[in-house]
Amino acid sequence: EAEVAQSPRYKITEKSQAVAFWCDPISGHATLYWYRQILGQGPELLVQFQDESVVDDSQLPKDRFSAERLKGVDSTLKIQPAELGDSAMYLCASRELGQPYEQYFGPGTRLTVT
Amino acid sequence: AQTVTQSQPEMSVQEAETVTLSCTYDTSESDYYLFWYKQPPSRQMILVIRQEAYKQQNATENRFSVNFQKAAKSFSLKISDSQLGDAAMYFCASSNFGNEKLTFGTGTRLTIIP
Numbered sequence: 291e292a293e294v295a296q297s298p299r300y301k302i303t304e305k306s307q308a309v310a311f312w313c314d315p316i317s318g319h320a321t322l323y324w325y326r327q328i329l330g331q332g333p334e335l336l337v338q339f340q341d342e343s344v345v346d347d348s349q350l351p352k353d354r355f356s357a358e359r360l361k362g363v364d365s366t367l368k369i370q371p372a373e374l375g376d377s378a379m380y381l382c383a384s385r386e387l388g389q390p391y392e393q394y395f396g397p398g399t400r401l402t403v404t
Numbered sequence: 405a406q407t408v409t410q411s412q413p414e415m416s417v418q419e420a421e422t423v424t425l426s427c428t429y430d431t432s433e434s435d436y437y438l439f440w441y442k443q444p445p446s447r448q449m450i451l452v453i454r455q456e457a458y459k460q461q462n463a464t465e466n467r468f469s470v471n472f473q474k475a476a477k478s479f480s481l482k483i484s485d486s487q488l489g490d491a492a493m494y495f496c497a498s499s500n501f502g503n504e505k506l507t508f509g510t511g512t513r514l515t516i517i518p
Contacts, residue, residue: 294448321504332408332495332508333449346505381449385504391437393506395449 292316294396296382302402308370311399315364315384321345323393324357324367327379339365372403406431406498410509417486418517424471425481425512427496435501438472440481443511444492452494455479483514491516 295314303309315322320341325333336355338346341362350357354373359365369376379400383393407430417423429438440452455463455472463470467487471480483490496509 323506330510332497332510333506334508335505338505383449391439391454392451393504397446397448 294382294384294394296380296396296399298399299397300400300402302404303372304404305374306371308368309372309401310366310368311380311382311401313365313367313382313396315382316386316394318386319384319394320362320387321385322359322365323383323385324365325381325383327381327398329378333379333381336367369401372401374403377401377403406433406436406500406507408496408498408507408509410496410512412512413510414513414515416515416517417483419486419488421486422482422484423486423514425483425494425496425514427479427481427509429477429479429496429498431477431498431500433500437499437501438470438479439497439499439506440468440470440479441495441497441508442490442492443495444489449495453481486516488516488518490514 297312322339324336327333336350337357339359342359357367379398381398382396385393409428436457438455441449442452443449453465453468467484469482493511495511497506499506
């Protein structure tokens with residue numbers, strides 16, 4: 291069964307360093323999402339892509355976060371510089387165009403900023 | 405804006421018994437979807453069940469069923485014949501028709517007692 295892949299699974303970085311996460315959605319899924327899940331809370335959408343275009347990045351802290359999906363397939367989320375408050379699980383999800391019901395989630399990247 | 409509220413941070417149930425998880429939501433839209441997602445420890449989030457707001461009939465998936473009260477904006481999840489594998493965080497979520505951005509609640513941690 292096809293799955294959303296994410297790497298790394300765990301990342302520890304020091305404050306002010308740069309960090310990047312990678313996501314490979316299920317093949318053929320045009321829509322890709324990045325969520326941030328702070329411990330004890332539900333996921334919150336950071337950015338949504340339709341193919342290579344950003345559809346919604348209203349909750350993305352653009353002073354330090356960036357996201358790209360250059361070829362409309364895999365995606366990278368970057369934080370520079372990382373802050374203590376960025377410690378969280380970063381989840382990637384994908385959805386097939388025309389299928390509004392289900393987003394398929396990856397295992398996430400757990401980021402710890404020290 | 406949508407909001408989703410889960411007032412039970414933790415629940416426990418004896419194996420083979422029935423448990424109900426509560427969720428309330430708020431939206432100004434008339435067409436929307438409601439979901440229950442399951443997040444097992446260290447594993448990816450998966451969709452358990454969904455409900456289209458225009459459908460009056462409550463959704464059912466095997467041992468999982470919902471009680472959708474549209475006027476009260478309530479969407480509870482009932483798990484029958486609880487199994488050890490049901491132990492997880494359960495998130496209630498909503499999205500508006502035409503905009504598949506998910507808004508999540510804070511989650512309920514379900515423990516199954518053998």
